[in-house]
Amino acid sequence: MTLKTDEFKMSRRAILAGSAAAGVMAVAQPQGVWAAEPLKVAGIYTVPVEQQWVSRIHVAALAAQERGDITYTFSENTANTDYPRVLREYAEQGMDMIVGEIFGVEAEAREVMADYPDVAFLMGSSFKEDPSLPNLSVFDNYIQDASYLSGIIAGAMTTSGNIGMVGGFPIPEVNRLMHAFMAGAQEMNPDIKFQVSFIGSWFDPPKAKETAYAMIENGADMLYAERFGVSDAAKEKGILAIGNVIDTQSDYPDTVVASALWHFEPTLDAAIAAVKSGTFAAADYGVYSFMQEGGCSLAPYGTFEGKIPQAALDLVAAKTAAIKDGSFAVTINDEEPKSS
Template sequence: MTQTTLTRRRLLGTAAMLAGAATLPKMALAADPIKVAGIYTVPVEQQWVSRIHKAAETAQARGDIEYTFTENVANTDYARVMREYAEAGNTLIIGEVFGAEQEAREVAADYPDVAFLMGSSFKEDAALPNFAVFDNYIQDAAYLSGIIAGAMTESGNIGMVGGFPIPEVNRLMHAFMAGAAEMKPDITFQVSFIGSWFDPPKAKETAFAMIENGADLLYAERFGVSDAAQEKGILAIGNVIDTQADYPETVVASAIWHFEPTLDAAIAAVKAGEFKAADYGVYSFMKEGGSSLAPLGTFEGKVPQEALDLVEQRTKEIKDGAFVTEINDEEPKSS
């Protein structure tokens, strides 16, 4: 998945034909389940996509939607799959278009009666009213996990392995680094990106190199990093999902993404005939219930009380608006 070059001007040009529209027409009675299709470029087991998939399955279990999905779709094939699902009568199509931004928006322009809710590095376009965007803005939880990390590292050297240096990864890394630095101001970071969303062996090898270079705690933005930490007997901080059950002596804490508020808001908007171009990223904020810090579980009693007190204080401040976690989308660098 690589980021396609895209400009605001090109997006506006693509969707100019829809400029006068405001919202989708009413397409379903509130009590009726709507047809929803998911299109994913990686396996649904991959941590980021797994949260979308889980939320969709939850909505289906409630009877709100009828859900189908396709995984492992190549970026070059993404537009074709979008068209097939649109032609099949799906009312809402969800997925992630980071590597197919322009093509995806062109498809959406051809199906104005279908709602599209897509993970994107770009913002919504009012000229394309049926295409809404989202992102995992879980910087609040990432910041809190950084506080835990700063308290648990002994060497003050943390390794961070990411997929690609795109905004939704960068902002989490920066938030994590800010939390860690709040506990240990002189902390240092090793930052590396593996150029893949799902390559556990490569992530593991990258993590091994960081451990050789002095890291005693790893930020596991990708699968494979916690495996390296476990093998070398050091600690790790998870991202998006809670993997402590798989690494009970390794993963101290994790920043969890809850996609349910995002998807539920889109479903409600579609059913009310009010779906429109919007940025659904706000539903990932902690105050909206879109993110949280995983329970310490096996590390209960092992984290310094000073860190726990600060986590509790900041959690309260984040939820009531007294503290705002900085959103920094720039590529993070090693210290």
């Protein structure tokens, strides 16, 4: 399935319109209370909070807590089999909002949420919102804009024209970023070949590293590090890498050229505002990850300043401006990418 940016603009209009037409669809909260009291927010994560994707949620929540908008507690390394139980426990504790990821427990988690209509749930999900479950809003890391730009850099820096890409699982959340990266790389060289592999885990650095080794042996001189462990292989073998979701250049100053960054703050802040105003309703918050919303960016080049071809820098600048002013939209392709 391929979606276009204007479809997500419509989603955002629906989110904003929800405040005017929330009625019975909104999570009922007493007005005037939230202004004085910080929201009680819990995070439930299936991996360590250091993991790329989850770390963005965690950092945004800590920032919201620091400015006094919320109080925040969290559970990490929660197995999918335990997720519904932990979800219910936090709801029973009187949380105003629970944030997390239900990719592996969609049906079970939604059953729990139906039992707690006064709790707002903001969950990473492969599925869309359900009007019959008005206290659940979904989100995802739609950072295809930044991934596309990072692909331009990769396409300019590879000399072999062979790029290895290691992902966790071939699900929409990963697939769309890989496709955007590949499209960006091909802007610089349409003949680039890609090796694509998935390790079947969200957090298995040794396996990701071994998979990357095999790609290097097969001619890759640039790696797309969707998972931890890939940049370690690149560093040890003396080749380059592109980061994903977080900036790891400080750990790999001679290896990671650029990274597509996800900023979860716009997503979380929009949900906090909706809960505080009593207008939280079933919606898709994915649009808040778009570059136009401040939800993603290309990391600074840092140690690679002056080492990237000017043609690539000029194209990145032009495409960034076009993305921000709406004259260019990166295609969203959720289909599983394949090796060339």
